[in-house]
Amino acid sequence: MINSIPDKLYFKIGEVAKMADVPTHVLRYWESEFPAIKPKRANSKQRLYRRQDVELILKIKVLLHEQGFTIAGAKKRIDSGQDVTFSAPGNPEVASSVNKKLQTIKHELKKLQNLLNSKKEK
Numbered sequence: 001m002i003n004s005i006p007d008k009l010y011f012k013i014g015e016v017a018k019m020a021d022v023p024t025h026v027l028r029y030w031e032s033e034f035p036a037i038k039p040k041r042a043n044s045k046q047r048l049y050r051r052q053d054v055e056l057i058l059k060i061k062v063l064l065h066e067q068g069f070t071i072a073g074a075k076k077r078i079d080s081g082q083d084v085t086f087s088a089p090g091n092p093e094v095a096s097s098v099n100k101k102l103q104t105i106k107h108e109l110k111k112l113q114n115l116l117n118s119k120k121e122k
Contacts, residue, residue, distance in 0.1 A: 012049075059078065
């Protein structure tokens, strides 16, 4: 996700909104909630986000929208310096569901592997 950020110095709010797939008003709200997001202002008063701002915004989106954290929880997670991953949802019920699905997939793959191995031996 972070690798998909273009190699530029500054990004306009509309570009960042498209990358994060959130409306611009959400970005402005996150600016007020997360002091680490500090876009510069152009002479035209337009917000200009740096790459580190965009990376933080993408992490915040993962925490809030994909892992189910609250704003306070996301702040704590970011302040603690813990890495934001896609495989460990904040909601235990979601994590349990994902684990069950992964176990099912693993079991089916093993069955396929055994089937292929048995056909090779013949």
